[in-house]
């Protein structure tokens with residue numbers, strides 16, 4: 001089981017930071033080989049990294065996120081969590097419940113539930129009392145700046161507020177890894193900046209590893225590491241460039 005992982009196995013000797021999640025030779029092929037969404041991707045995300053994933057539409061960014069959270073599986077290659085290959089669906093379920101939070105562009109909230117209920121739902125099946133779940137969900141809504149709207153149906157909230165609910169839902173289990181696939185893509189520019197600020201604040205305050213897909217160069221530049229995809233392949237990774245000595249260090253790497 002993943003709980004039994006030898007945490008030392010994820011060490012990254014070259015950088016000193018531990019590997020949290022890695023892809024090893026991952027390809028994702030569709031339509032019997034006609035489409036390669038990802039091609040032989042090798043990638044290591046370290047604990048505490050703040051990574052922007054950029055690239056043109058169709059370059060494979062969402063495919064990468066889906067494989068990093070186990071809602072899709074590689075056609076070949078595998079994913080490694082803290083040094084251990086993840087092969088079983090049950091391990092992915094455990095990881096998504098306790099270790100990996102995901103935020104999508106379209107929020108993906110349950111429209112018939114309130115903000116509080118959407119967040120509380122993520123705590124079901126954990127042996128917590130209903131009272132404890134609601135208290136915790138309310139606390140996390142406060143953390144994302146939504147403590148004044150807990151009982152609103154999410155359909156009555158603005159786009160920025162909905163994304164805050166989605167972020168609260170993603171972080172309520174205090175995951176080690178937060179994946180965000182264009183979290184500001186459906187928002188006006190002011191809400192987008194506020195949501196980006198919130199994500200970076202959470203990363204700074206908790207040390208949570210953040211992987212952020214974005215089309216926004218300014219947003220990508222706020223991350224300490226940038227990965228660029230083209231036609232399903234990683235064509236640029238500022239960390240690899242730094243480790244191989246081809247670029248000067250940036251302040252946060």
Ligand SMILES: Nc1ncnc2c1ncn2[C@@H]1O[C@H](COP(=O)(O)OP(=O)(O)OP(=O)(O)O)[C@@H](O)[C@H]1O
Nearest residue numbers: 030031035036037056057058059060061062063064
């Ligand atoms: N289920 C699928 N079946 C067939 N092709 C798919 C499927 N999912 C993704 N693709 C294809 O894989 C490629 C990568 O898609 P992906 O959604 O990962 O791109 P993206 O970089 O996230 O694009 P965007 O910036 O528009 O969101 C695209 O050509 C897409 O059409």
Ligand SMILES: [Mg+2]
Nearest residue numbers: 061062063181
């Ligand atoms: Mg996408």
